[in-house]
Amino acid sequence: MDSSANKPYKSALKVNEGIEQPPTLNVNAAQHFSKPGRKMLQPQQYVDGIISGNRTVLSQAITLIESSLPLHQEIAQAIISLCLLHSGNSVRIGITGVPGVGKSTFIEAFGKHLTMQGRKIAVLAIDPSSSRSRGSILGDKTRMEELSVDKNAFIRPSPSAGSLGGVARKTRETIILCEAAGFDTILVETVGVGQSEIAVHSMVDFFLLLMLGGAGDELQGIKRGIMEMADAVVINKADGDNLNRVNIAMAELRSALHYFPPTNSGWHPVCEACSSVTKFGIERVDELINQYITFTKSNGYFAKRRLEQSKHIMMSVVDQALHDHFYNQSDIKKLITKVEADLKQEKISAYVAAQVLIEKYFENVIMR
Numbered sequence: 001m002d003s004s005a006n007k008p009y010k011s012a013l014k015v016n017e018g019i020e021q022p023p024t025l026n027v028n029a030a031q032h033f034s035k036p037g038r039k040m041l042q043p044q045q046y047v048d049g050i051i052s053g054n055r056t057v058l059s060q061a062i063t064l065i066e067s068s069l070p071l072h073q074e075i076a077q078a079i080i081s082l083c084l085l086h087s088g089n090s091v092r093i094g095i096t097g098v099p100g101v102g103k104s105t106f107i108e109a110f111g112k113h114l115t116m117q118g119r120k121i122a123v124l125a126i127d128p129s130s131s132r133s134r135g136s137i138l139g140d141k142t143r144m145e146e147l148s149v150d151k152n153a154f155i156r157p158s159p160s161a162g163s164l165g166g167v168a169r170k171t172r173e174t175i176i177l178c179e180a181a182g183f184d185t186i187l188v189e190t191v192g193v194g195q196s197e198i199a200v201h202s203m204v205d206f207f208l209l210l211m212l213g214g215a216g217d218e219l220q221g222i223k224r225g226i227m228e229m230a231d232a233v234v235i236n237k238a239d240g241d242n243l244n245r246v247n248i249a250m251a252e253l254r255s256a257l258h259y260f261p262p263t264n265s266g267w268h269p270v271c272e273a274c275s276s277v278t279k280f281g282i283e284r285v286d287e288l289i290n291q292y293i294t295f296t297k298s299n300g301y302f303a304k305r306r307l308e309q310s311k312h313i314m315m316s317v318v319d320q321a322l323h324d325h326f327y328n329q330s331d332i333k334k335l336i337t338k339v340e341a342d343l344k345q346e347k348i349s350a351y352v353a354a355q356v357l358i359e360k361y362f363e364n365v366i367m368r
Helices: 043-051 055-066 070-086 103-115 171-180 196-201 223-227 240-258 282-298 301-327 330-344 350-367
Strands: 091-096 121-127 153-159 185-189 206-212 232-236 270-273
Touching (some): 091 103, 103 232, 153 171, 206 240, 232 282, 330 350
Parallel strands (some): 232 270
């Protein structure tokens, strides 16, 4: 008999213990409906309230989307399906920039400019989540005081709760609900770091990069890759003593954009300056976005991009469903605990451990 079968696996790969990750859905949202006086509605009742412009019902429906409870997820998906027929009629704008660039101040100034024209805007501000408390660190409603009380604006700070790049997993579904509620402009603010820009870029029509004049590349080290995604670069805080630095930066960026490869849309990214305090350049940003939307609708790129986004959403939902199905099986959970113990004692390699888990999963699927 071969005694090697009882020998522990040896691997050059040492796997250290990781840090517990927060859930991909907002666990705190599940507690919302467990409070006294909170009554669940039927999906159609939520949809009727959303379409009629009831902000309370809209907020409750978004909370269901963020909830981790299976029952809430089931109702949320029914609401989304019913709202799809009433969605798709907005302009979706992603706004990014490094922390401190003034994203929230810009969004308030830009949002007020839009609402004064009678536009209805929804701001989906993606807050970083604390890995300890699982709650939001930033409070965008407190940083957008004027916009938060505007009858034509709706602000929804969403804790990222561990999703890739700090982007709330359910932002796409929230966009659908906001469009069904009649909001014609959706602003999605990123935390400005990591993979969040890529995720937001995949769900919006126009991607705006905010930058600072004179901040230096060392403070904006991620700008090259993001600039290639941007449809417009706007240098913020063009006021006071900073105006000269802004003008220099704008000239440099315009020169740099000239050498960038052409975008798939055929649009040539532009660079402008603005001040969220004095409102200088805010109207110009609105004009740029309108020009872009008109341009991309005329050449067919707008519809093509929306279709690509729908395909991306489809595959994301498939990926998430498979992920959840795998990790929600009780025997897989037990097996994970066992192989993690073996990894810690270096009895098995990470690759063999993964194969053991996968084989067990497929065995369960075939047996069922």
